[in-house]
Amino acid sequence: MTCSSFGKCGSCVLYDMSYEDEVQFKAERLRELFCDFDMPTLEIFRSKEAHFRARAEFRIWHEGDKSYYAMFGLDKKIITIDECNIVDEAISDIMQPLLDEITKNEFLRHKLYAIEFLSNVNKELIITLIYHKKWQEEQLIPHIQHLKTKFPHTDYVLRRKGKKVFVDKNYLIETLHIKEETYQYKIIESTFTQPNRYINQQMIRWAMDNSEDLEGDLVEMYCGHGNFTIPLSKRFNKVIATEISPQSIQAALFNAQLNHRDNITFLAMSAAEFARLRSDDSVLLAKYNLQNILIDPPRAGLDDKSREFTNSFENIIYISCNPQTLKRDLEVLSQDRDIKAFAFFDQFPWTNHIECGVVLSKHG
Numbered sequence: 001m002t003c004s005s006f007g008k009c010g011s012c013v014l015y016d017m018s019y020e021d022e023v024q025f026k027a028e029r030l031r032e033l034f035c036d037f038d039m040p041t042l043e044i045f046r047s048k049e050a051h052f053r054a055r056a057e058f059r060i061w062h063e064g065d066k067s068y069y070a071m072f073g074l075d076k077k078i079i080t081i082d083e084c085n086i087v088d089e090a091i092s093d094i095m096q097p098l099l100d101e102i103t104k105n106e107f108l109r110h111k112l113y114a115i116e117f118l119s120n121v122n123k124e125l126i127i128t129l130i131y132h133k134k135w136q137e138e139q140l141i142p143h144i145q146h147l148k149t150k151f152p153h154t155d156y157v158l159r160r161k162g163k164k165v166f167v168d169k170n171y172l173i174e175t176l177h178i179k180e181e182t183y184q185y186k187i188i189e190s191t192f193t194q195p196n197r198y199i200n201q202q203m204i205r206w207a208m209d210n211s212e213d214l215e216g217d218l219v220e221m222y223c224g225h226g227n228f229t230i231p232l233s234k235r236f237n238k239v240i241a242t243e244i245s246p247q248s249i250q251a252a253l254f255n256a257q258l259n260h261r262d263n264i265t266f267l268a269m270s271a272a273e274f275a276r277l278r279s280d281d282s283v284l285l286a287k288y289n290l291q292n293i294l295i296d297p298p299r300a301g302l303d304d305k306s307r308e309f310t311n312s313f314e315n316i317i318y319i320s321c322n323p324q325t326l327k328r329d330l331e332v333l334s335q336d337r338d339i340k341a342f343a344f345f346d347q348f349p350w351t352n353h354i355e356c357g358v359v360l361s362k363h364g
């Protein structure tokens, strides 16, 4: 892939190698990091090289009567960029025309600080305009309606300190294809969504393949809007899935209905609170056969309580966006388990970030 921002923009730091070299470089780093564990062969899941990010945020830089998209450069200073080729076509196609329209309209342009984009496979967009000024919504909305006429398939979120307004909605319906089935998900702006839908589909497929022989129920922590939960619920009798964000849980409940899944219980609670239910001999957990757990924590990995809880399951599927914290957690989780599968998902091409997965099962 080429991009005129390569070599300047601090987002893509591995720009001076081919995509295959980038994949091998990261795969080797993973193998080295986990060389003290008894790891199976690393499976590699490649991304599209360009136009793979379904969400992105750009600063807006104003200079005289012109405005530009801006990012932190490789030297950590703000730089303006003419294009970004890692974002979905839906985003890259609209970026400049949208900014041209905004630049023509002093009310929309004045103190516009940043723009966030969220797209779906149908090229619909939620565009969030973030301001460093006070505005009344009745002043801004007519200008936004003009953008909506100019750019069909866009909805807008307007944000400033202490205020957020939607015109007309703050979510999209995303479609994923996994193992010849189609799933639909409500994805809400400002809640977590996997950034790379091509890799996301491969991660869900991998989790399904690796749970084929598992029996009983599934417990899931950090479930978001039910991204893994909904397809995996077809593999298990019952599923209980938890997540800290009430908005994501609302979306997850909606998504279970949308996909006709009726064997899932979603709960909005932190992983540590949920883990505590086990030590409290909860009536809720007594209804489940607690053998299988799927976890997909944020970069910090598992807290002590959640690690102890996870360690009480026979089979663990661990999706990680931070190999360092995965390694720390594996020191405990692999003590009386075999590592059955190890995967590298290139969710963040051209960056040093690595997403990976492991499957562990109690020694036979």
Ligand SMILES: C[S@@+](CC[C@H](N)C(=O)[O-])C[C@H]1O[C@@H](n2cnc3c(N)ncnc32)[C@H](O)[C@@H]1O
Pocket: 192, 193, 194, 221, 222, 223, 224, 225, 226, 227, 228, 242, 243, 244, 245, 248, 269, 270, 271, 272, 296, 297, 298, 321
């Ligand atoms: C890496 S995301 C994974 C989400 C989901 N599995 C997916 O694929 O979309 C991590 C999720 O953990 C949630 N989270 C963060 N801290 C948490 C905590 N302490 N307890 C429970 N969930 C938490 C976030 O809101 C986010 O949805």
